[in-house]
Amino acid sequence: MSDRAQEFLIALDARREATLNDCTRCGKCVEVCPMPGPAGIDASDPKAVVSGVIDIIRTGAGPEISAKWASVCTGSGHCIPACPEGVNPRFMLALARIALIRDDGVDATREASSKRFRQMGRGVRVLSRLQLPPELLLKLGQIRAGADDDVSAGPPDVIFYTGCNVLKTPHIVLLCLDIMDALGVDYRVHGGPSYCCGVYQFAAGDTEGFAKMSTNTVERFADSGAGEVVSWCPSCQVHLGEAALGTYAHMESGAPFDLNPFVRYLESRLDDLRPLMTNRVEKRVGLHEHPGVPGITEAARAILEAIPGLEFVDLEQPRLGYMCNALNSVPEYKRAVHFDQLAAAEAAGVTTLAGIYHACHRELCSHERDWPFEVINFMELVGESMGLERPDLFKRLKIMQDVDAVIAESHDMIAAHGLDLDDVRAVVLQDMLGEQPLPLGHG
Numbered sequence: 001m002s003d004r005a006q007e008f009l010i011a012l013d014a015r016r017e018a019t020l021n022d023c024t025r026c027g028k029c030v031e032v033c034p035m036p037g038p039a040g041i042d043a044s045d046p047k048a049v050v051s052g053v054i055d056i057i058r059t060g061a062g063p064e065i066s067a068k069w070a071s072v073c074t075g076s077g078h079c080i081p082a083c084p085e086g087v088n089p090r091f092m093l094a095l096a097r098i099a100l101i102r103d104d105g106v107d108a109t110r111e112a113s114s115k116r117f118r119q120m121g122r123g124v125r126v127l128s129r130l131q132l133p134p135e136l137l138l139k140l141g142q143i144r145a146g147a148d149d150d151v152s153a154g155p156p157d158v159i160f161y162t163g164c165n166v167l168k169t170p171h172i173v174l175l176c177l178d179i180m181d182a183l184g185v186d187y188r189v190h191g192g193p194s195y196c197c198g199v200y201q202f203a204a205g206d207t208e209g210f211a212k213m214s215t216n217t218v219e220r221f222a223d224s225g226a227g228e229v230v231s232w233c234p235s236c237q238v239h240l241g242e243a244a245l246g247t248y249a250h251m252e253s254g255a256p257f258d259l260n261p262f263v264r265y266l267e268s269r270l271d272d273l274r275p276l277m278t279n280r281v282e283k284r285v286g287l288h289e290h291p292g293v294p295g296i297t298e299a300a301r302a303i304l305e306a307i308p309g310l311e312f313v314d315l316e317q318p319r320l321g322y323m324c325n326a327l328n329s330v331p332e333y334k335r336a337v338h339f340d341q342l343a344a345a346e347a348a349g350v351t352t353l354a355g356i357y358h359a360c361h362r363e364l365c366s367h368e369r370d371w372p373f374e375v376i377n378f379m380e381l382v383g384e385s386m387g388l389e390r391p392d393l394f395k396r397l398k399i400m401q402d403v404d405a406v407i408a409e410s411h412d413m414i415a416a417h418g419l420d421l422d423d424v425r426a427v428v429l430q431d432m433l434g435e436q437p438l439p440l441g442h443g
Helices: 003-022 028-032 046-059 064-071 089-102 106-131 134-139 170-183 199-203 207-223 234-252 262-268 270-276 296-305 331-347 358-369 378-386 393-400 403-409 411-417 421-433
Strands: 158-161 187-190 228-231 259-261 284-288 311-313 352-355 374-377
Touching: 003 046, 003 089, 003 207, 003 234, 028 046, 046 064, 046 089, 064 089, 089 106, 089 199, 089 234, 106 170, 106 199, 106 207, 106 393, 106 411, 106 421, 134 170, 158 170, 170 187, 170 270, 170 374, 170 378, 170 393, 199 207, 199 234, 207 234, 228 234, 228 262, 234 259, 259 262, 262 270, 262 296, 270 296, 284 296, 284 331, 284 378, 296 311, 296 378, 331 352, 331 358, 352 358, 352 378, 358 374, 358 393, 374 378, 393 403, 393 421, 403 411, 403 421
Parallel strands: 158 187, 158 228, 228 259, 284 311, 284 352, 352 374
Antiparallel strands: none
16 A cells, blocks of 8 residues: 555544544434434434444444444435534544444455445446447547647646546536537546546445545546546545545645536536527426535526526425435335336426436436436536537437347447447446336336
C-alpha cells in the first residue's frame, strides 16, 4: 500500500474517533429517518438505537435493532441537517456497517470487495459495448485513442465525472455531453472503473481497498487542474464527496476540489440553457425522485418547468434514498414503492414518467411495456426541447425480456468489440434482465 493510502487510513480513523466523540446519542437522526417503519424497526427509543450504533463502531458489536437500522440506511440524508452537533449520521452508519462486516475477517472482506468490483466492471464493459461504437466509447473516456492527450490539451474548466454504472445506459451521459457542447462548456470526461469512487470497497468493509481506490481518483482529479468537478452519479457524489473527500480533507487540511452534482450545475446554467430549449414538448410529466443529494429534485423540476409546452405533475412520492438501488435492503417495500409510483402516474394521467438517475431507469424502464405512459430519463426531455436525441438502446433491449433476442439484436456490436458470448449472456441475465424488482405486468 502506498504512503498516501496509509495516510488516508490514518485520517479515516481520525474521522471515526471524531464521530465517536462528537455524537451525543440524542437520537435526532433516528427520529427523522424514513426507514424504521418500512424495515419494521421499533424506533420508540431513538436514543437507545443510536447509542447501539456508537457501540458497534467502537467495538464491532451492539444491539440487533441498531445493526438493523445501520443496514437499511438508504442514504436519504434527512439525518444530516437534523444533527445538532454537526455529525454526519449517514457517514456514521457507514462506519457501523464496516465495523459489522469487518467482524467476518480481513480476507473475507477483501475477497467480497474484489468480487463486487469485478462484477461491476464486467457489467459496465459489456453493456456499454452492446450499445456504443468505438468512437462514442472514446467520447465517454472508456477507450483511449493512443497517446494521452489530457496534458497537451491543458486543464479543462470542468471535469464531467460519469461514475461507473451510468455507462450501462450511455444515452443519458451522451445527452449530458451534447448539452454541455451546446452551452460551450470546456470539459473533459472521466469515469468508469479506473476512476471508481471506492464505494464497492467501502461498502464491503475493505477500508484498505477504499483508501487505494479513492486516493487515486481524488489525486487524479486534483492533478488535472480543472476548475470544477461535476458528478452525474449520486452514489459517487455521496461516497467520493463525503467518505473520500471528507477523509482526504483531514490529510491536507482541506479538500483539493469541490464535487458538485451535474443536475445542480445544469440548473445554475438555466439562464444560458433556456434560449437553447426552443422546441415545444407537449407532454404531461411526472418525476421519479430521490432526496439523497440535496437540491437535486428541486433542480430537476426547475429544469423541466423551463421546457416550453411541458406540464409538470407532482406525484407526491415518499422522500427516501439517493437512487432506487439504495432500497435493496428492503425488497418488499421497494416493490411497493415502485408499484405505487406507476399507479400514481397512471392515476395522474401523465404521458411520461421521467427519472433522474440511471439505476432507477434500469429498474423502471421496462414497465413502459405495460403501463400507459413512457418511462424515460429526464435528460431526454431536455434534449428533445433542444433538438438533441440519443436512442435508449438499453430500454429497447430490456423490453425484449429474452437473452437470445438481445444477443441476436446486438450481433453487430458483439462482433465489432470482440465480446465473449458467455460474458454477454451472463451480463444480460444479471445486469439487465435480472434488475427487475417489481415483476412486469399491470397490477
